[in-house]
Amino acid sequence: MTDTVSISKRTYAAIMLQLKNAYPYEGCGILLGNKQSGIVEDINSIDNSAEDDRKTAHYMIDPITLYRLEIEAESRGMSVAGFYHSHPDKAAVLSKEDKQYMIPGMLYVVVSTGRYGIGEIKGYMKDEPDGKVYGVSIWEV
Amino acid sequence: MNVYISATLRNFFGKNARLETKASSINDILSWIKDEYPESEKVLFDENGKLRSFIRIYVGDENRSSEDKWKTSLSEDSEVLLLPAIAGGAPENDSIIPEERRKAVAFDDKEIERFGRHLMLRDIGVKGQKRIKAARVVIAGAGALGSAVIQYLAAAGVGTIKVVDFDEVSLENLQSQVIHTTRDLNRPKVASAKDIVRNINRNINFEAENTKLETENIVDIIDGYDIVIDCTDNYKARYLINDAAYLCDIPVVFGAIYQFEGQVTIFNLNGGPCYRCAFPAPPPAGLVPTCAEGGAISPLPGIIGSIQANEALKLIIGIGDHLSGKILSVDSLYLRFKILELEKEKECPLCGAHPSIKGVQDFDYEDFCGLKQPEEEIPIEGFTPEELAKRIENEDPMTIVDVREPHERAIQRFPNAIVIPIGQLARRMNELDPEQDTIFICKQGMRSILAINTLREAGYKGPMFNLKGGIDAMKDIMFSHEGAWL
Incomplete structure (x- = not known):
């Protein structure tokens, strides 16, 4: 059966608002899960640190930024559940680069954005470093 | 020394956030980690022993990920951080046609004129039209759906079109298979497909495969092509096409019709779901009739086939939104168009996380689709049309049960048959005489097998026989007491 991940309604809305506003650039951020409930209940929206001329089709999160944010999240009983980013004017499918950078066990939410706002929203995961990527369905709770 | 493990990587380090080690350089730390946490x-590291592209090693806030910085010995109180680099990007070229193949294409003046109405569209233009000409497409099935797909892809300018079909044109095909005409009767379907493509554009490289899809030939037929359009009408061909296309990494534009309804979707595109994610197993053999048995309204395959051709062109050009991960469902009777979500299944035996099908040879398609007679079951006895005709002529005592639906009987009545639709059989089995032979008939001899199995399961003990090939096979039988039986 397909794996499922639950995201709180408030968090879900915050992600979509950020990515919609980021258009025509890619927006990105960190998904934080509540260690008790397993539900994604918060995000850290991140400034896309890719170079300006690459921002329309790339995103990058600085490792040291991630390091600081994950320590801060742990102090609140949260942990990094995965990452989200948008594909302006492109489908919500993983690119070669996306797959290459996937960390096993982390959730990747990809959102297609365009002139008319939010398009397709897809979740992906893989279990093993060289393993296959599979789809994860996302539930708003 | 203290080594910090990012929360994103901790599952591979026994969930530890910090490790204590006596190692004093990054090299030593990494080899110590390999011993302590073999999982990590x-x-x-990748299979060549190189640090993976998404792993970063920091000392304090200084990036020391490149190997030449790993020998330096570190002070006792420094903190080493193992972090991931989070990055990615939108797919650069949405087209399934590689750029070098597009660049190799040129147009002459005639082609500029012929494709003018594509060239003037901003989203297609010269780039898109070149991709169309560079494309190599396999169309499986030259029937009703294939008719629409073949004509539109040829007209749009697809450079290489391969059509696979084993069948010959028959009169009943002409109601919906619009590439075949009366003068094509009894010719191979791929021959009339070739004629139509030639008449549209002689520059198209047309390849005809007058053959049935099997495990032995499917990979050879589709390997090296950019896209497969599934216009077949049976489950075995669909699973074969899906599996081989997934293994050869080729997307499939799938279409299917039945009576007034149709479906279109895309499988195996960029890690999207496959046919097995959507339909893990076929229905029992005989339960769902093909169009040959169930019928379909004439323009419906034109609608569905045209959408398939449109989806294929969008994938080739690399524009718009498409039906990967979605099924378009069309009800032509009440004009309802719906789009349903289709998820990729983690447990899919073909494209899931732990696949069991690694080659088409691994899988028994005949058995899976119920085309084999199961050994443990008692085989079903049957009569050929000639044998049944003889029994009718001899006036042998027997009961003939017609399991067809009322509207089918209206086309052609079977004389002296009692009528029991399949759904009512078990309930009405006391109407049958177990002392007497009972012969079950339907249009093509498949539903009658289902009828016999249903009665067997319900505990009916009398002798039961199937009319092989159904009433269709009886058309040519002549009875001595009549000029013609029909």
Whole structure:
């Protein structure tokens, strides 16, 4: 059966608002899960640190930024559940680069954005470093 | 020394956030980690032993990920951080046609004129039209759906079109298979497909495969092509096409019709779901009739086939939104168009996380689709049309049960048959005489097998026989007491 991940309604809305506003650039951020409930209940929206001329089709999160944010999240009983980013004017499918950078066990939410706002929203995961990527369905709770 | 493990990598380090080690350089730390946490090796290093592209090693806030910085010895109180680099990007070229093949294409003046109405569209233009000409497409099935797909892809300018079909044109095909005409009767379907493509554009490289899809030939037929359009009408061909296309990494534009309804979707595109994610197993043999048995309204395959051709062109050009991960469902009777979500299944035996099908040879398609007679079951006895005709002529005592639906009987009545639709059989089995032979008939001899199995399961003990090939096969039988039986 397909794996499922639950995201709180408030968090879900915050992600979509950020990515919609980021258009025509890619927006990105960190998904934080509540260690008790397993539900994604918060995000850290991140400034896309890719170079300006690459921002329309790339995103990058600085490792040291991630390091600081994950320590801060742990102090609140949260942990990094995965990452989200948008594909302006492109489908919500993983690119070669996306797959290459996937960390096993982390959730990747990809959102297609365009002139008319939010398009397709897809979740992906893989279990093993060289393993296959599979789809994860996302539930708003 | 203290080594910090990012929360994103901790599952490979026994969930530890911090490790204490006596090692004093990054090299020593990495080899110590390999010994202590063997699980972590595969997440840190690729198969060539190189640090994976998404792993970063920091000392304090200084990036020391490149190997030449690993020998330096570190002070006792420094903190080493093992972090992931989070990056990615939108797919650069949405087209399934590689750029070098597009660049190799040129147009002459005639082609500029012929494709003018594509060239003037901003989203297609010269780039898109070149991709169309560079494309190599396999169309499986030259029937009703294939008719629409073949004509539109040829007209749009697809450079290489391969059509696979084993069948010959028959009169009943002409109601919906619009590439075939009366003068094509009894010719191979691929021959009339070739004629139509030639008449549209002689520059198209047309390849005809007058053959049935099997495990032995499917990979050879589709390997090296950019896209497969599934216009077949049976489950075995669909699973074969899906599996081979997934293994050869080729997307499939799938279409299917039945009576007034149709479906279109895309499988195997960029890690999207496959046919097995959507339909893990076929229905029992005989339960769902094909169009040959169930019928379909004439323009419906034109609608569905045109959408398939449109989806294929969008994938080739690399524009718009498409039906990967979605099924378009069309009800032509009440004009309802719906789009349903289709998820990729983690447990899919073909494209899931732990696949069991690694080659088409691994899988018994005949058995899976119920085309084999199961050994443990009692085989079903049957009569050929000639044998049944003889029994009718001899006036042998027997009961003939017609399991067809009322509207089918209206086309052609079977004389002296009692009528029991399949759904009512078990309930009405006391109407049958177990002392007497009972012969079951339907249009093509498949539903009658289902009828016999249903009665067997319900405990009916009398002798039961199937009319092989159904009433269709009886058309040519002549009875001595009549000029013609029909």
